[in-house]
Amino acid sequence: MRQHNLARVLHTVAAAGPLSRADVAARIGLTRAAVSTLVDELLRGGLLQERGPGRSGTVGRPGTQLLASDRGPCGIGAEIGVDHLAVCVMDLRGTVRVRADHEARNQGSDPAAVLATLGGMLRGAVERAARADLRPAGLAVAVPGLVLRDTATVLRAPNLGWHDSDLADLLPPGLGPLTVENEASLGALAELWSGPPIPDRDSFIHVSAEIGIGAAVVVDGELLRGAHGFAGELGHVPVRPDGPPCTCGGRGCLEVYAGEDAVLRAAGIEPGPGVRMAALTARCEAGDRIALRAVTRAGTALGIALSGAVNLLDPRRVVIGGSLARLAPWLLPPVGRELTRRTAVAAGGRTTPVPVTASPLGPDGPLIGAARSAVQAALDAPGTLLAG
Amino acid sequence: MRQHNLARVLHTVAAAGPLSRADVAARIGLTRAAVSTLVDELLRGGLLQERGPGRSGTVGRPGTQLLASDRGPCGIGAEIGVDHLAVCVMDLRGTVRVRADHEARNQGSDPAAVLATLGGMLRGAVERAARADLRPAGLAVAVPGLVLRDTATVLRAPNLGWHDSDLADLLPPGLGPLTVENEASLGALAELWSGPPIPDRDSFIHVSAEIGIGAAVVVDGELLRGAHGFAGELGHVPVRPDGPPCTCGGRGCLEVYAGEDAVLRAAGIEPGPGVRMAALTARCEAGDRIALRAVTRAGTALGIALSGAVNLLDPRRVVIGGSLARLAPWLLPPVGRELTRRTAVAAGGRTTPVPVTASPLGPDGPLIGAARSAVQAALDAPGTLLAG
Numbered sequence: 001m002r003q004h005n006l007a008r009v010l011h012t013v014a015a016a017g018p019l020s021r022a023d024v025a026a027r028i029g030l031t032r033a034a035v036s037t038l039v040d041e042l043l044r045g046g047l048l049q050e051r052g053p054g055r056s057g058t059v060g061r062p063g064t065q066l067l068a069s070d071r072g073p074c075g076i077g078a079e080i081g082v083d084h085l086a087v088c089v090m091d092l093r094g095t096v097r098v099r100a101d102h103e104a105r106n107q108g109s110d111p112a113a114v115l116a117t118l119g120g121m122l123r124g125a126v127e128r129a130a131r132a133d134l135r136p137a138g139l140a141v142a143v144p145g146l147v148l149r150d151t152a153t154v155l156r157a158p159n160l161g162w163h164d165s166d167l168a169d170l171l172p173p174g175l176g177p178l179t180v181e182n183e184a185s186l187g188a189l190a191e192l193w194s195g196p197p198i199p200d201r202d203s204f205i206h207v208s209a210e211i212g213i214g215a216a217v218v219v220d221g222e223l224l225r226g227a228h229g230f231a232g233e234l235g236h237v238p239v240r241p242d243g244p245p246c247t248c249g250g251r252g253c254l255e256v257y258a259g260e261d262a263v264l265r266a267a268g269i270e271p272g273p274g275v276r277m278a279a280l281t282a283r284c285e286a287g288d289r290i291a292l293r294a295v296t297r298a299g300t301a302l303g304i305a306l307s308g309a310v311n312l313l314d315p316r317r318v319v320i321g322g323s324l325a326r327l328a329p330w331l332l333p334p335v336g337r338e339l340t341r342r343t344a345v346a347a348g349g350r351t352t353p354v355p356v357t358a359s360p361l362g363p364d365g366p367l368i369g370a371a372r373s374a375v376q377a378a379l380d381a382p383g384t385l386l387a388g
Numbered sequence: 389m390r391q392h393n394l395a396r397v398l399h400t401v402a403a404a405g406p407l408s409r410a411d412v413a414a415r416i417g418l419t420r421a422a423v424s425t426l427v428d429e430l431l432r433g434g435l436l437q438e439r440g441p442g443r444s445g446t447v448g449r450p451g452t453q454l455l456a457s458d459r460g461p462c463g464i465g466a467e468i469g470v471d472h473l474a475v476c477v478m479d480l481r482g483t484v485r486v487r488a489d490h491e492a493r494n495q496g497s498d499p500a501a502v503l504a505t506l507g508g509m510l511r512g513a514v515e516r517a518a519r520a521d522l523r524p525a526g527l528a529v530a531v532p533g534l535v536l537r538d539t540a541t542v543l544r545a546p547n548l549g550w551h552d553s554d555l556a557d558l559l560p561p562g563l564g565p566l567t568v569e570n571e572a573s574l575g576a577l578a579e580l581w582s583g584p585p586i587p588d589r590d591s592f593i594h595v596s597a598e599i600g601i602g603a604a605v606v607v608d609g610e611l612l613r614g615a616h617g618f619a620g621e622l623g624h625v626p627v628r629p630d631g632p633p634c635t636c637g638g639r640g641c642l643e644v645y646a647g648e649d650a651v652l653r654a655a656g657i658e659p660g661p662g663v664r665m666a667a668l669t670a671r672c673e674a675g676d677r678i679a680l681r682a683v684t685r686a687g688t689a690l691g692i693a694l695s696g697a698v699n700l701l702d703p704r705r706v707v708i709g710g711s712l713a714r715l716a717p718w719l720l721p722p723v724g725r726e727l728t729r730r731t732a733v734a735a736g737g738r739t740t741p742v743p744v745t746a747s748p749l750g751p752d753g754p755l756i757g758a759a760r761s762a763v764q765a766a767l768d769a770p771g772t773l774l775a776g
Contacts, residue, residue, distance in 0.1 A: 203615045217700065219612060226702025227591045237696035238730055240629065250695070250730035307638070308625035308696045312605065314614025342626055342638035 002038075005030065006382040009038045010068070013048055014092055014379055018065035039066060045386040046072045047092065068092035073137035073378050073385045074129060076175055077371025078118055079183065080143050082106055082159045083276075085114070087121045089129040089136075090371035092379065094193075098128045108161040111154075115170035122172055137385060138176035138374035141167060142183040142366035144212060149229025152180040158247065159212055177377060183366035184214025184232055185223055187321045190369030191359050192218055193376070203315045205306065207234060208322030208365060213255050213302075217313060235259065237305040257301030260323060266294035277323040284330050292330060299331040303338025310343045310354050321359035322366075328358035390426075393418065394770040397426045398456070401436060402480055402767055406453035427454060433774040434460045435480065456480035461525035461766050461773045462517055464563055465759025466506055467571065468531045470494055470547045471664075473502070475509045477517040477524075478759035480767065482581075486516045496549040499542075503558035510560055525773060526564035526762035529555060530571040530754035532600060537617025540568040546635065547600055565765060571754035572602025572620055573611055575709045578757030579747050580606055581764070591703045593694065595622060596710030596753060601643050601690075605701060623647065625693040645689030648711065654682035665711040672718050680718060687719040691726025698731045698742050709747035710754075716746035 008028045013019055016027070025035040042048040050064045070091045079086040083105060089098040100121050106114055118141075126136055145157025152168040167180050188206035207215045215234035217224040224231050235255040236248050243252020256262055261271045268290050269279050283291035306318060320328060320335075339353040361368055378385060396416050401407055404415070413423040430436040438452045458479045467474040471493060477486035488509050494502055514524055533545025540556040555568050576594035595603045603622035605612040612619050623643040624636050631640025644650055649659045656678050657667050671679035694706060708716060708723070727741040749756055766773060 215700070219607070224607060224701070227704040228702055231700065231702040233699035233702075236699045236730065238627075238692050241627065241692045241726075248730075249732045253730075304626050304629045305696070308693070309700055311621035311624045312603070312619065312697055312700065313612070314616055314619040314621075316615040338629075342624065342636075342641075344637045 003381075003383045005034070006038055006042060006386075007380055009035060010042060010047060010092075010379050010382050011376075013066050014068040014094065014375075017067045017093070018051065020065060024066065041386070042382065045382075047382060047385055068094075070095065070097075071133040072135065074134040075371045075374030075376075075378055076122065076125065076136050076139040077186075077367050077369070077374060078122060078139065078141045079367040079370060080106065080114060080118065080141065080160070081183075082144060085118050085121060086367045087118070087125045088367055088371050089125050089134060090368075090375050091134060092375060094372065094375065096368070096371065097132055097134060098125045100125055106160050111160075111162050111165040111167070112170055114160075115167060119170070119172045122175065126175070136175040137378040138178075139171070140179045140181060140186065140370040140374045140377075141171070142181060142186045142370045143167075144183050144214070146230050147180050147182050149225055149227075152178055154180065176374070179373065179377070181370070181373070182214065182216070182229075182232070184208045184322075185216045185225075186367075186369030186373060187214070187359070187361070187365030188216035188218055188232075188319075188369070189223060189373055190361055190365045191319050191321060192221065192223075193369075193372050194361065202317075203313075204317045204319055205234075205309050205313065205315050206319045206321055206359070207302065207306070207324065208320075208359075209258075209260055209324045213259055213324075214322070215309075217309075217315070219313070219315075234305055234309065237308060239301045239304050254301055254305040258298035258305075258324075263294050263298045266297060267291040268294075277326055281326045284327065295327055295330040296334050298327075299334030300338060302331070303335040304342070306335060306356075307338055307342035310339060315354060318354055318356040319359050320356065321361060323363050325358040325362040332356055332358065391769075391771045393422070394426055394430060394774075395768055397423060398430060398435060398480075398767050398770050399764075401454050402456040402482065402763075405455045405481070406439065408453060412454065429774070430770065433770075435770060435773055456482075458483065458485075459521040460523065462522040463759045463762030463764075463766055464510065464513065464524050464527040465574075465755050465757070465762060466510060466527065466529045467755040467758060468494065468502060468506065468529065468548070469571075470532060473506050473509060474755045475506070475513045476755055476759050477513050477522060478756075478763050479522060480763060482760065482763065484756070484759065485520055485522060486513045488513055494548050499548075499550050499553040499555070500558055502548075503555060507558070507560045510563065514563070524563040525766040526566075527559065528567045528569060528574065528758040528762045528765075529559070530569060530574045530758045531555075532571050532602070534618050535568050535570055537613055540566055542568065564762070567761065567765070569758070569761070570602065570604070570617075570620070572596045572710075573604045573613075574755075574757030574761060575602070575747070575749070575753030576604035576606055576620075576707075576757070577611060577761055578749050578753045579707050579709060580609065580611075581757075581760050582749065591701075592705045592707055593622075593697050593701065593703050594707045594709055594747070595690065595694070595712065596708075596747075597646075597648055597712045601647055601712075602710070603697075605697075605703070607701070607703075622693055622697065625696060627689045627692050642689055642693040646686035646693075646712075651682050651686045654685060655679040656682075665714055669714045672715065683715055683718040684722050686715075687722030688726060690719070691723040692730070694723060694744075695726055695730035698727060703742060706742055706744040707747050708744065709749060711751050713746040713750040720744055720746065 025032040049067050049069050075090045077088045085102040088096050146155045148155050154165045156163045187208045203219050213235035216232040236253045239254050240252035244256050246253040246256050264271045413420040437455050437457050463478045465476045473490040473492050476484050534543045542553045544551045575596045591607050601623035604620040624641045627642050628640035634641040634644050652659045
C-alpha cells in the first residue's frame with residue numbers, strides 16, 4: 001500500500017509538477033499529512049526535489065513546490081530503425097538529457113552487429129548521463145516489427161530481415177529492466193503521455209510510418225496489445241482487395257499505396273537512405289504536381305483503411321505520427337474526405353467525423369515513447385529506485 | 389469488501405456450480421472458514437441452494453454441493469428485432485425458464501407502439517416467472533442500432549427507422565435496473581459467457597447479422613465499447629472502396645455484399661419477413677448454384693473486412709453468430725481463405741490464421757446475452773438481492 005502511494009505521489013509530481021504538497025494531496029485524495037510523509041521519503045531518496053515558495057494562491061504560507069528529480073534514476077530509450085539508430089536518456093521529469101543518432105543500413109542486417117553498434121551508443125549515452133548525475137533505471141527499445149507480447153523477442157521485422165531474434169542477450173548489462181516494443185506502439189504511448197490532460201480517458205488510433213506503416217490503438221488510456229502482441233497492423237488492412245500484391249502475401253494492402261517506398265516511387269523519387277521524406281516534403285512544398293498526386297493517393301488509401309478502423313473502434317481521435325506527420329498539410333485533407341464519406345454510422349449520423357491531427361512528435365515518437373515508457377516503469381516502482 | 393466477496397462467491401458458484409465450499413475457497417483464494425460464512429449468508433438470503441453430498445473425490449466427508457438458486461431473483465432479456473420481438477427470463481444459474489417470441493414488422497415503426505407490445509410480453513413473462521417463484525432483478529434490451537454509451541437512448545436504428553429514442557419511459561416499471569445495448573454487443577457477451585473457461589483472457593471479434601451486419605469486439609474479457617458506444621460497425625468497413633453505394637453514404641461497405649438483404653437478393657430470394665435465412669439455407673443444402681455463389685461472395689467480402697479487423701486487433705478467435713451462423717458450412721471456407729491470404733503478418737508469419745467458428749447460439753445470441761447480462765449485473769450486487 002505504501003509503495004502504491006509512493007508511486008502515486010511520484011507519478012503525480014512527474015506528470016504535473018511543480019506542485020505543492022497540498023496540490024498533490026488534492027489530486028490523489030490523501031490527507032496532506034499522509035502526503036507530507038510520503039514526499040519526505042521521496043525527497044530523502046532523491047526522487048523528488050523542492051524549489052522555493054510557489055505563487056501564493058492559497059491562504060497562509062505558500063508551500064514550496066515539488067518537482068521530480070533531474071538527477072538520479074533515468075529512463076533510456078533506444079530505436080532501431082531501418083536506416084538509423086538512436087538512443088536518448090530521459091530524466092524523471094520527462095526531459096531528454098542526452099541523445100545520440102546514427103545513420104545505418106539495417107535492411108537485411110545481422111541483429112548481433114546492429115545491437116553491437118547500438119550497445120556502443122548506449123554505453124556512450126550512459127557515460128554522458130553519469131556526468132549529469134543520472135543513472136539508468138530501465139531501457140526500452142523500439143523496433144520496426146512484431147514483438148512477442150511480454151518478451152524481448154522480435155518475431156519478425158521484415159524491413160530489417162530479422163526473425164525470432166531475442167535482443168536481451170545482445171544488449172549491454174546494467175541498464176535496468178528491459179522492454180522491447182513495436183515502434184508504432186511506443187509512438188502511440190508518446191502521444192498518449194504528451195497529449196490531453198486525462199490520458200486514462202483517451203482513445204485513439206495512432207498511425208506512423210517508417211518504411212512500413214504501423215499503427216497502434218489506445219483504448220481508455222491503455223495500449224491495445226492483441227492476443228499475441230501483434231495488434232495495430234493497419235499497413236496490411238486491405239484497401240483494394242484485388243490491388244497489387246503486397247510483400248505480406250495479400251493484395252492491395254494499405255502499405256502498397258501509402259507505405260513510404262510506395263509514396264516515394266509514385267512521386268518519382270527513388271527510395272534510399274537519407275533522401276526519403278525530406279525530398280518528398282520539399283516537392284510538395286514547391287507544388288510539384290506528381291508529388292502532390294502521390295500524397296493524395298496515399299491519403300485516400302489511408303483514409304479508406306482508417307474508415308474501417310474508425311467504424312470498428314469508435315476512437316475519440318486519429319493521430320498521424322512518424323514521417324507521415326511531415327506530409328500532414330497534403331495528407332490530411334484526403335484522409336478527412338474518406339472518413340467523412342465512410343464513417344457516418346460510427347459517428348452516430350453526425351456530420352463531423354472523428355478529428356485527425358498530425359503528431360507534434362513526428363518521427364521522434366518511438367524514441368521518446370521508449371524513453372518515456374522506461375521512466376514510467378521506473379516511477380511505478382519507487383521502492384526499487386529508493387533502494388538503488 | 390464483504391459485498392465484494394459475497395459477489396465473488398455468487399459469481400463463482402453461478403458460473404461453475406455445483407461446487408463444494410472447499411472448491412469455492414480454492415477458486416477465489418479465501419479461507420474455507422471465510423467462504424462458509426459468506427455461503428451461509430447467501431443460503432439464508434435464498435441466492436444459493438445446497439444439494440446432497442457430491443461425489444467423494446476428497447478425503448473425508450464429502451461436502452454438500454452449492455448451486456445458484458433457481459428461485460428468487462432472475463434476469464430478464466428482451467430483443468427488438470426488425471421482424472420479431474422476444475423476451476426471456478433467466479434464473480441465477482443461467483437457465484432460461486420462460487421465453488416468448490412474437491413476429492412483428494418493426495421496419496419504419498413507432499417506438500411507443502413497439503414498446504407497448506414488448507411491454508405486454510414482458511408482463512406476461514414476469515407473471516409466468518412468478519409462478520416458478522422468480523422475481524425480476526433487472527432488464528436488458530437488445531436493439532439493432534446505436535445506443536449512446538451508458539444510456540437507454542437509441543441514437544439511430546436505421547432498420548427500425550428510429551432515432552434519438554429513449555426507451556426508459558416506454559418500458560413497464562418494476563423490473564429492476566434497465567440497460568439497453570446494441571444486439572451485436574449482447575450477442576458477443578453471450579458468446580463470452582458461454583465460451584471458454586477463462587473468459588477474462590478471451591479476445592475475439594463476434595460478427596452477427598440480422599438485416600444489417602453487426603459486430604462486437606471483446607478484448608481480455610471486456611466488451612470494447614468505443615468512445616461514444618458505437619464500436620463494432622463492421623458492416624460499414626469498406627470492402628471495395630469504389631463499389632456500389634451503401635445506405636450509410638459510403639461505397640462498397642461490407643453490408644452491400646454480405647448484409648442479409650444483399651445475400652438474399654444475390655441468391656434470387658426476395659427479402660421479406662419470415663422467409664429470410666431459412667430459405668437461403670435450404671437452397672444451399674440442396675446445392676443450388678446461385679445460392680452457393682451468393683454465399684461465397686458474401687463470405688469473401690466478410691473475409692476481406694475481417695482481415696482488416698484481425699490485422700488491427702490480433703484477436704484469439706473470430707465467431708460468426710446471428711443468422712449468418714446458419715450459413716457456416718458455406719460461409720466459413722471463403723472467410724478462412726481471405727484470412728489466410730491477408731493476415732500472415734498479424735499471425736506473426738505463421739501459416740495458421742486466426743480460428744473462425746460459428747456460434748452455437750446462432751440467432752438467439754442477443755436475447756440470451758441480454759438476459760445473461762441482467763443476471764451478471766444482479767450477481768454483482770448481492771446486497772441489493774439480499775435486501776430485495
